[in-house]
Amino acid sequence: MSVLERLIEYGESNPNVEVEEWKKTGNKVLGYWCSYIPPEIIHAAGALPYRLRGMGATGTDKADHDMSPVCNCSFPRAVLDLAHRGKYDFLDGILGMNGCDHTRRAFELWVERLQPTFSHFVYVPRTRKQVSVEKYAQELEKLKTGLEKYLGTEITGEALQQSVDLYNDNRTLLKQVQELFKKDRPPLTGTQFHHIINASVSISPVRLNLLLRELLEEVKDLDGPEDDKARLMIVGWVGDDTMLHRIIEESGGLVVMDNCCFGARAFWDPVVFDSKHPLASLGRSYLDRTGCPRMFATFNERYGMFQQAVGDYRVDGIVRTRLQFCDLHGVENVFFHKRKEQLGVPMSAPMVLDYIGQDEGRVRTRMEAFIEQLQQ
Amino acid sequence: MSDYKGFQFKTYDFSKQLDTHIDLIDLLHNTIGADLKKRPENVRWLFEPVQQYLDELAALRENPDKLVYRHFTFAPEIVYAMDCISYVPEALTFMMPTEYLCALVDEGREMDVPDHFCGFLGGVTAPLLTGRLPKPKAILHCNQPCDNSVAWGSVLAESFPDTEMFILDNPYGDDEEGVRFAAEQLREGFNYLERMTGKRLDLDRFREVMAKSAEAYRLMYEINEYKKAIPCPIPTSSILRPISVAFYALTGTEGLVGWLEKHLADTKERYEKGTGGWREEKMRVVWNLSWPIFDYGVYDWMEETFGAIAVAYHSAEPFYQPPDIDYGKASYEELLRALALRNNNHAMGRQGRGHFMTFVNDTLKWCREFSADGAIFAGHWQCQANWAAAQITKEKLMEELGIPMLIMTVDQLDPRVVSAEQMVSRLEPFLEMLAEKKGIKP
Ligand code: SF4
Ligand code: SF4
Numbered sequence: 001m002s003v004l005e006r007l008i009e010y011g012e013s014n015p016n017v018e019v020e021e022w023k024k025t026g027n028k029v030l031g032y033w034c035s036y037i038p039p040e041i042i043h044a045a046g047a048l049p050y051r052l053r054g055m056g057a058t059g060t061d062k063a064d065h066d067m068s069p070v071c072n073c074s075f076p077r078a079v080l081d082l083a084h085r086g087k088y089d090f091l092d093g094i095l096g097m098n099g100c101d102h103t104r105r106a107f108e109l110w111v112e113r114l115q116p117t118f119s120h121f122v123y124v125p126r127t128r129k130q131v132s133v134e135k136y137a138q139e140l141e142k143l144k145t146g147l148e149k150y151l152g153t154e155i156t157g158e159a160l161q162q163s164v165d166l167y168n169d170n171r172t173l174l175k176q177v178q179e180l181f182k183k184d185r186p187p188l189t190g191t192q193f194h195h196i197i198n199a200s201v202s203i204s205p206v207r208l209n210l211l212l213r214e215l216l217e218e219v220k221d222l223d224g225p226e227d228d229k230a231r232l233m234i235v236g237w238v239g240d241d242t243m244l245h246r247i248i249e250e251s252g253g254l255v256v257m258d259n260c261c262f263g264a265r266a267f268w269d270p271v272v273f274d275s276k277h278p279l280a281s282l283g284r285s286y287l288d289r290t291g292c293p294r295m296f297a298t299f300n301e302r303y304g305m306f307q308q309a310v311g312d313y314r315v316d317g318i319v320r321t322r323l324q325f326c327d328l329h330g331v332e333n334v335f336f337h338k339r340k341e342q343l344g345v346p347m348s349a350p351m352v353l354d355y356i357g358q359d360e361g362r363v364r365t366r367m368e369a370f371i372e373q374l375q376q
Numbered sequence: 377m378s379d380y381k382g383f384q385f386k387t388y389d390f391s392k393q394l395d396t397h398i399d400l401i402d403l404l405h406n407t408i409g410a411d412l413k414k415r416p417e418n419v420r421w422l423f424e425p426v427q428q429y430l431d432e433l434a435a436l437r438e439n440p441d442k443l444v445y446r447h448f449t450f451a452p453e454i455v456y457a458m459d460c461i462s463y464v465p466e467a468l469t470f471m472m473p474t475e476y477l478c479a480l481v482d483e484g485r486e487m488d489v490p491d492h493f494c495g496f497l498g499g500v501t502a503p504l505l506t507g508r509l510p511k512p513k514a515i516l517h518c519n520q521p522c523d524n525s526v527a528w529g530s531v532l533a534e535s536f537p538d539t540e541m542f543i544l545d546n547p548y549g550d551d552e553e554g555v556r557f558a559a560e561q562l563r564e565g566f567n568y569l570e571r572m573t574g575k576r577l578d579l580d581r582f583r584e585v586m587a588k589s590a591e592a593y594r595l596m597y598e599i600n601e602y603k604k605a606i607p608c609p610i611p612t613s614s615i616l617r618p619i620s621v622a623f624y625a626l627t628g629t630e631g632l633v634g635w636l637e638k639h640l641a642d643t644k645e646r647y648e649k650g651t652g653g654w655r656e657e658k659m660r661v662v663w664n665l666s667w668p669i670f671d672y673g674v675y676d677w678m679e680e681t682f683g684a685i686a687v688a689y690h691s692a693e694p695f696y697q698p699p700d701i702d703y704g705k706a707s708y709e710e711l712l713r714a715l716a717l718r719n720n721n722h723a724m725g726r727q728g729r730g731h732f733m734t735f736v737n738d739t740l741k742w743c744r745e746f747s748a749d750g751a752i753f754a755g756h757w758q759c760q761a762n763w764a765a766a767q768i769t770k771e772k773l774m775e776e777l778g779i780p781m782l783i784m785t786v787d788q789l790d791p792r793v794v795s796a797e798q799m800v801s802r803l804e805p806f807l808e809m810l811a812e813k814k815g816i817k818p
Contacts, residue, residue, distance in 0.1 A: 067764045070785055071492065071757045098548060101523045101728075105764035108732050112768065125545040126519050126526060131560045132545045296519070296526065296543050297533035322490065325760060330490035331527035334505070335534055337488045350488055 003214040004192065010203055011195030011240075014055040014082070015090055018203040022048045028092035028151060033107055034099035035266050036124045036294075038282055040167050041140065043205060044159040045147040047092070051201035053240040053262075054078030056087060057356050066109045067102070073325045074355035075239045076106035083110050093118025093150065095143070099294055100328055120146045126296045128287050136283040144279065157278055164273045164282070166205040173212035174200060174267040180219065181256040181313055187222035190232075190255025191245040197262050198240045229254035230316045230374040233309060235336070236260070236329040237321040239355050244321065244367075247360065251368045252375065256313040259302055265290055268305070293328035299335050310345055317374045318347040319367070324354055346374060383680070385796040386474075386671045394479045397508060400468050401433050407473050421638055422615055425622040426471065428631045432461050436510065441573065445515040445532065447525060448496075449725035450544060451718045453589050453628035454516065454562065457582040458569045462516075465509060467625060469499035469789060471617070474670040477789055494524040494758040495789040497531070504535040511536065514572035516565065518544040518719075521728025522761055542568040546729045547720065558716035559709075579711075583703050585628035586711050589718065590698035592627050595636035597694060602643045604746060607652025608660065608687050609643050613675035614653075616667060619692045623723060658683025658816045659807075662748040664690045664739055664769070664781070666756035666788040671796040674803070682807040683816070686752075688742040695738070696721040732765035736772050743777055750810045751781040752803070756788045782806040 001009070010016040019029055028047040032039065039049035060069065060077040062084035067077050082088055094116050096107025111119045123139050125132035144155050177193060180186050188196075196215075200208055230253045237244055238261040245255050258264055269289035274281035290305055291298030309315060322330040333350040340347060348370045351363065379385075408430060412423055436443050444455050446462035455462040469477055481495055483502035493501070503509050515536065517529045533541060542565050547554030566577050602609050618635075626632040646652075661678075663686040668674050678684040696718045701710050720726060727735040743751055751773055753766045770781040784802040787793035811817070 066767045068755075068757075068760075068766070071755075071760050071763050073760075101761035102764070105732060105761055109764065109768070112732075121548070123548040127543045127545050129543075129545070129561065129564065131557070131564065135545070135557055293530070294526065296517075296529045297541065299530050299534065325492045327490065327493055327523040327527040327760075331493060331530055333488040333490065334484075334501070335530070338505070338534070350490075352490075 003211055003218055004188070007199045007211055007215065008192060008195040011198035011242075012055070014053050014087070014202070015050070016199070016202055018207060019048065019050065019090060022204060023090065029090060030093045030095060030118070031088060031091040032095040033103050034097055035261065035292075036099060036286055037095050037097050037122050037143075038140065038271075038286055039201075039205075040160060040163040040271065040282060041143055041155065042095070042147065043166070044155045044163040045144075045151050046153055047147070047151060048204055050091065052079045052088075052094070053198065053202070054082065054355055055198070055240050057082050060356070063106070066113070067105065071325055072105075073100070073102040073323050075323060076102045078355050080106045080110055083114055091116070093120070095120050095122060097122045097124050099124075100326070102325070118150045125287070126294060133280075133284055133287055136287060137280040140279040140283050157275055160278050160282075161273060161275055163205070164271050166209065168270045169209050170200060170205050170212070171267040171270050173209060173216065176216055177212065178257075178264060178267075183223070185223040185226060186254070186256070187219040187224050189224070189249050190258075191242055191249050194242045194245045194255070194262070197266065198242070201262070201266070228375075230371045231256045231314055232317050232319055233306065233313065233315045234258040234260060234263075234319045234321060235306065236332060237353065238262070238323055238326065238329065241355055243358060243360065244319075244351075244353065244363065247364050248319065248367050248371070251364060251371050253367065253371045257309045257315060259306060259309075261292060265292060265302075265305075293332060299332055302332075303335070303339070307343065310343060315345055317345055317370065318343065319351060319370070320348050321351040321353055324352050380677070380797045380800055383673075383677050383800075385673050388475055388478075388791060390475060390478060390792070392475065394476055396476065396479050396483055396503070400472070400503070400509075401430070403473070403476065404468065404471050405430055405434065408471060419614075421635075423618050424635045425618040425626055425632065428629070429467065429621050429625050433463065436461050436463065440510065441513060443510060443512045444569070444573070445512040445517075447517045447528075448624050449520050449525070449722040450516045450518045451627065451715060451722060452625055453585050453715055453718060454565060454569070456628040457585045458566070458573065458575055458577060459581065460513070460569070460573060460575070462625065463510070463512065464625060465500040465504065466496040467621070469496050470620070470669065472499070474789070474791065478792065481790060492758055493527065494522070494756070495787065497524055497528045499789065501531055504531060507535075509535075512539060514569055515539055515541040516544070517541055518546050518725075519729070520546040520722070520725035522759060524758060540568070540572065544719065546725065548730050550720065550726070550730060550734065554720055555713060555716045558719050559712040562712050562715050562719070579708060582708075582711050583706055586706070586714050587703035588630060588633050589628040590703060590714070592622075592632050592636055593694050593696055593698050595633065595640055596623070599636070599640050599643050600694070602647045603687055605647055606660075606747075607650070607657035608685050609646035609651060610653065612653065612686055612689070613672055613679075616672070616689060616692060617669075623692065623694065627718070653679065653685060655679040656683050657685045659749045659810055659814055660685050660687045660746060661810075662686070662688045662690065662739065662742045662746060662751045664751055664753040665759060665762055666691065666754050666786055668754070668786060668791075668796060668799060669788050670791045674796050674799050677800050678803065678807065682811055684807050684810070687746040687748065690727070690738060690742065691724045693723060693742060695723055695726055727765075728759070728761050732768060735762060735765040736769045739769050740772060740776060743773060743779060748779060749814060750779050750806065752806070753781055753783045754786045754799070755783065757785050757793070758787070780806075780809070
């Protein structure tokens with residue numbers, strides 16, 4: 001199996017063999033909801049941080065008992081459904097936060113209904129005011145203490161520094177893979193890269209660094225096929241489901257960039273660590289990085305990233321998406337609409353998606369039509 | 377009017393092309409003014425808070441320097457303390473005629489505002505983004521009660537790119553740490569307002585505002601005590617709008633205290649005479665979350681058909697317990713703490729921002745205190761966090777109080793999503809079941 005195939009397999013499986021191997025060593029695996037819970041702290045405590053994903057869900061009926069399919073996002077419902085079905089029994093605990101209303105409630109309901117051995121909620125502010133940054137640092141301190149107590153260990157400054165370095169290496173390497181898409185004929189497809197991103201939040205950072213280095217070595221001089229694909233950027237899509245990438249690429253497009261949760265934003269900015277103020281600096285870095293829509297009034301930051309990417313990656317078109325019932329990403333469709341002319345590349349009408357149970361035919365028809373329009 | 381088994385509900389004509397580029401304050405003045413004139417003179421006083429807030433908005437024309445945008449769950453006391461006037465765009469949709477609101481919602485949709493974006497905010501998104509609402513001196517925003525409000529912050533930032541905003545990070549917990557966190561931020565909030573408006577905070581004025589706010593809450597709690605009596609002396613549904621405007625927009629004002637004093641006197645009198653609401657009370661329910669603002673006839677139908685009186689409205693009840701301090705001499709720190717408590721306990725805000733048990737416990741509290749026979753969760757489908765608390769609330773109510781809860785979907789503002797007729801067709805079997813349980817004939 002090539003390293004690429006291996007990474008894709010890790011990305012596609014929930015959990016993956018790496019997790020099984022990790023568990024065999026007697027170490028714990030902790031699930032976390034969102035990228036605003038720094039995996040560095042979990043890793044420094046000796047546990048494997050595993051980002052909760054909905055991959056593998058075949059329905060949401062178990063979650064729908066508590067969360068409404070009439071108004072709650074299908075991504076957290078898929079995750080919660082997997083938990084109800086015992087698919088997350090390999091986890092030794094879960095960490096939640098106020099990412100959005102849906103994931104926050106999904107965490108609370110998981111704790112209430114399934115009573116995991118360990119759970120911890122991290123309150124994450126939505127602004128970068130000094131008092132909010134301090135509050136977040138306190139929350140990270142509580143997380144540290146909670147983990148230390150549960151895992152019977154001490155998270156030392158050195159361990160934290162090591163984890164930060166490892167995760168920063170992950171980010172740098174992922175960015176290098178991302179850069180491959182600047183080429184005329186990238187050696188990977190967007191679908192493959194999306195699987196790699198999924199893998200990156202589900203295996204140990206040490207292993208990930210090894211695999212990514214090998215991958216880069218393997219593909220750096222390769223060119224992809226000579227097809228005249230429409231180069232697309234996806235904005236607003238959130239989950240680890242690779243369906244949209246796959247459909248786009250089966251319809252004559254190539255996803256060269258995105259600005260999604262399981263996407264470029266997750267590895268864009270490195271953590272700036274100050275060993276004298278470990279948690280404060282970690283917290284500051286997380287709040288300061290290119291924000292997601294949960295952070296107040298940060299659209300222009302993301303927009304700056306899009307604008308830059310349009311040129312750097314020679315984007316032919318932007319696929320606007322949102323998951324049904326996602327207000328945070330959803331409202332940004334409006335701001336894109338306003339900047340249509342300014343961006344200078346065509347953009348699709350908002351593509352409303354569901355996490356699973358997707359009517360693929362509708363998505364395919366829409367994407368084929370959009371790509372055809374670009375190729376004319 | 378449309379008919380449900382002989383009962384008349386409002387009808388709307390959505391085919392009319394409405395001019396949505398009109399002055400919204402004028403629109404409200406005219407429609408609400410006309411509506412008030414139709415009411416019997418002896419009940420007009422009930423609507424004073426609505427009038428008071430509209431007058432404040434109108435006064436902004438002469439005092440544009442006082443204009444501060446404020447999110448509806450950001451306690452207004454901070455604005456009054458700074459001698460400014462709060463402009464709450466969401467309040468416009470709350471008071472607007474239904475056809476106008478729907479036209480504005482549709483205008484937003486054409487700009488790609490998602491259909492699940494709360495109509496309170498979605499209805500004013502298009503006017504905001506197209507520069508039809510006045511430019512503020514300052515913007516006070518916060519992250520409770522829901523994602524819609526966070527997303528709304530982005531709409532405000534997009535609409536007024538040159539106006540710095542102050543955003544309060546509402547805490548998750550209800551503990552002292554959460555109060556300290558809010559108080560620290562409010563201190564910055566005052567600094568921000570001073571910087572943006574050029575005014576200085578007058579401590580005495582702040583004291584006075586917080587004293588009036590505390591007095592309003594004291595009066596409201598006293599009024600609520602009388603509501604425990606059977607029959608309930610207050611025709612509750614008819615004061616929903618004024619009560620909401622009062623506690624979402626006017627706390628800290630003399631006008632509100634005066635109105636609540638009248639309200640209390642009226643309640644006492646009705647209580648002493650043993651007078652209930654407009655109709656005979658046969659059972660009582662707690663109405664949870666959202667109500668059909670587009671047609672209060674739903675309550676008339678409940679009362680008339682089943683004698684079912686809604687005695688408490690989750691999102692309009694008081695939750696703030698003002699600290700017992702001497703407001704006349706209170707220090708800045710004490711006042712900030714009181715304001716933080718007020719903010720953290722804002723109706724809707726407190727249930728939406730924190731753990732779902734706050735929502736559950738608040739429902740339990742009102743059902744217990746008012747001896748409810750049942751609860752009705754009328755879930756505005758855009759209040760997503762609260763929706764994810766509905767089932768568990770239902771279970772806890774049954775477990776702890778042995779009373780059932782109906783869960784149904786509504787859209788508070790838009791009858792095209794769920795009409796009044798659809799609502800009553802969901803309510804009917806539930807109320808029949810309650811009636812049967814109580815052995816009463818509808
Ligand atoms: S897509 Fe939006 S609503 Fe769904 S989990 Fe993500 S942020 Fe929350
Ligand atoms: S809590 Fe509900 S009614 Fe209030 S703004 Fe949010 S969605 Fe709208």
